[in-house]
Amino acid sequence: MTGTYQTLTVDLPDGDSEAAQDLLHDVGVLGLEVRDREGPTMPGVRAPAPGEAILVAYFDDAEAAEAARAQLAESFPSARLQLAEEAQQDWSNAWKVHIKSVQVGRLWVGPPWEAANAPADRVRLVIEPKMAFGTGDHPTTSLCLGAVDDYMASHPGASVLDVGTGTGVLAIAAKKLGAGRVVGTDNDPVSVELARENAEVNATPGLELSGKSLDEVDGVFELVVANILANTLIELAPLIVPRVKDKLLLAGVLAHQKADVEAAYVKLGLVAEPGAQQGEWVRLDFHRG
Template sequence: MLEGLHPVSPTHLMRLETSERAARRVADIVSETFDPAETAVAAFEAPDGKIWLVEVFFREQPDEANVRELVRAAAGDPVAACLTFHAIESKDWVRTSLDGLKPVQSGRFTVFGSHDRDKVALNAIPIEIEAALAFGTGHHGTTLGCLNAIDRLAKRGRAFRPLDVGTGTGVLAIAAALRHRVPVLASDIDAISVIAARENAVINKARAYAQVIHAAGLKDARFRRGAPYDLVLANILPRPLVGLATDLVRLVAPGGTVVLSGIIPPHANLVISAYRDRGLHLVSRQLIEGWVTLTMQRGR
């Protein structure tokens, strides 16, 4: 499943096995067409390395004919004919969200499920995540890119006021809290995600550091009360990243750092431009598993 999207309570799944090029085209057009609060899209290489898989989770039953038409426009008739649709239940997603997932190492962080507690190195910063119905298990390139950035930035200096926008499972907020030992404000548009993030903060003994709020956008007065932030994390999608640019940059302290992800390469320059126009400059651009993570900084 794709970390970086707003979480959903999925009831239906679309699945496709195809080539890498077709998979990326299909994932792109579906993610750009459907409301990210209603769908979650992932495109990834199969374990055997021979094919790519596309999985789209829908909150409500989709119009299959409409989805096939979108896929046909993006990748052609043969690919559209290979789509399969399945009804799923919430309990199935909870059970399968961690099945087969192994601990993931990113800098000093190790992200793992409860079934792998005994496999974490003693010198690692452990983050135990039970994904349930929210996104963010650490196994996707967007989350890995953000974790890498958090760890890399911590080596240069301590962040004192981090903000995590679109927190999902809370993995990035927890990582920032544990790495810097400072309070972190985290938000999400989805109520289930807020519950999951709060529970994960308790599991990781970070409840005293992580405040998770239910909020859409950045207009809520609680964001302003905690501002300015010297580290802002936003692992969502290009469209909402661009839409949030003005409000987000207003919350950033002079010299503060912004880490943006959930971006496919063709959209990276659009996001860079939106934030550059508002006074940020690009520090680094990292590509992991076909997903871009941008580190940008506000001038002093």
């Protein structure tokens, strides 16, 4: 039908997700969205239940969608399947409705199309989301922003390292809040380019933003921040801990992952502090013993 497309939403055990994705690709989906518990879910979008994943498959017509539904029902009896017809959207702009500005501590962080609404009494950060994670409105980012604001208020001029900088939002926030040396690293070249663009837009020259690995970064830092996924935080612990002079903030961690991540850093000599939680996401705080 002109102007519409068919969606098939699949809720199923996380262990079946990859096989179900393979099946959907085999039947020729137009596109496939995967939501699982290891990755941040966009604001306003339904997240999967514990132990499950959500797949949203897009089809040209109802016949193809129904055929895929039947195959999935046969191959994955425990899956919950829902077909729907939706109006086509301008995807280049539709995603923008999910990106909202936030106010955390002294900061206002938001996308360019909301910048005119920023209060005059806040430190304003304008962040272009594009293809990198970290606009401020996801719980993992806002949890870090609050802690960065608190630390900079009591440690003006502190040096800051942002591991997995994404859009550069945490590095830029630290600089605008009075940090001294600020370094942001990311292994994704697209993120590094976007972080540099955002640093320029926010008039924060002097940030060291690059694709360097942690063992290529010089020095130690009074505040180290890493807003990345739990398994990566555990892998990077031996590289992150030596960079911490005083305080470490970790986010991108779900509540059920907290103990494993915390143990990896305590084992290497850091002292755990009470962190913070927003919904299912937690921030882990440490200091040098």
